[in-house]
Amino acid sequence: MTTTSRTITRAGPAPVAFTLLGLATLLVGYLGFAYTVEVDPLWDPVSDYTFHSTALFLIAQLCILVGGGLILTRLPVDRPAGIFLGLWAGGLASVAVFPGNVSSTVSTVSGEIHRFGGALFMTALPVAALRIAHVLTTAGRQVLSLRRVRWAAVATLLTAAAFGLAQVIPALPQGALQRVALIAHGLLLISLAPLMRSVTR
Numbered sequence: 001m002t003t004t005s006r007t008i009t010r011a012g013p014a015p016v017a018f019t020l021l022g023l024a025t026l027l028v029g030y031l032g033f034a035y036t037v038e039v040d041p042l043w044d045p046v047s048d049y050t051f052h053s054t055a056l057f058l059i060a061q062l063c064i065l066v067g068g069g070l071i072l073t074r075l076p077v078d079r080p081a082g083i084f085l086g087l088w089a090g091g092l093a094s095v096a097v098f099p100g101n102v103s104s105t106v107s108t109v110s111g112e113i114h115r116f117g118g119a120l121f122m123t124a125l126p127v128a129a130l131r132i133a134h135v136l137t138t139a140g141r142q143v144l145s146l147r148r149v150r151w152a153a154v155a156t157l158l159t160a161a162a163f164g165l166a167q168v169i170p171a172l173p174q175g176a177l178q179r180v181a182l183i184a185h186g187l188l189l190i191s192l193a194p195l196m197r198s199v200t201r
Contacts, residue, residue: 095114
């Protein structure tokens with residue numbers, strides 16, 4: 001098998017991953033349109049959709065987990081990056097399994113696990129991405145998309161921090177900030193996809 005064919009084989013899951021991430025986006029977009037009255041996109045978290053359409057919201061989360069996993073498991077990682085990618089998967093899985101709190105005034109064990117899992121997956125991925133970019137740089141591999149990955153990782157961390165700040169400052173629009181953070185998260189996953197090819201170079 002030639003180097004070119006190996007590269008194509010390893011990069012093959014990318015279209016499937018993009019399809020799954022696109023499906024997740026469409027599902028969340030549909031939920032946002034269908035439940036505009038029940039879930040205020042400016043103030044209410046995305047996880048509130050699970051109280052109105054559990055099946056669709058769960059499918060969207062599974063699409064992100066599987067689609068993101070197809071990309072992340074084919075990246076050149078070292079031990080620290082691998083640990084953070086594992087934390088990303090664990091955090092996202094816990095968000096899917098444990099429903100969030102019904103309201104900000106009601107705290108449950110499930111809701112707190114959900115909140116912790118959300119914080120974990122939103123921060124673990126950009127840290128792992130920065131580490132992966134560092135690994136490729138120190139290995140002497142000049143990948144055109146490394147700068148894009150770094151910028152996307154920093155943007156993801158900043159938007160995640162803004163959403164975290166909204167947890168303690170009620171005046172901040174929690175729903176809007178979370179949605180911006182999730183968009184940044186998705187763009188980071190997409191920016192990491194070209195690095196799949198560098199595994200076989």
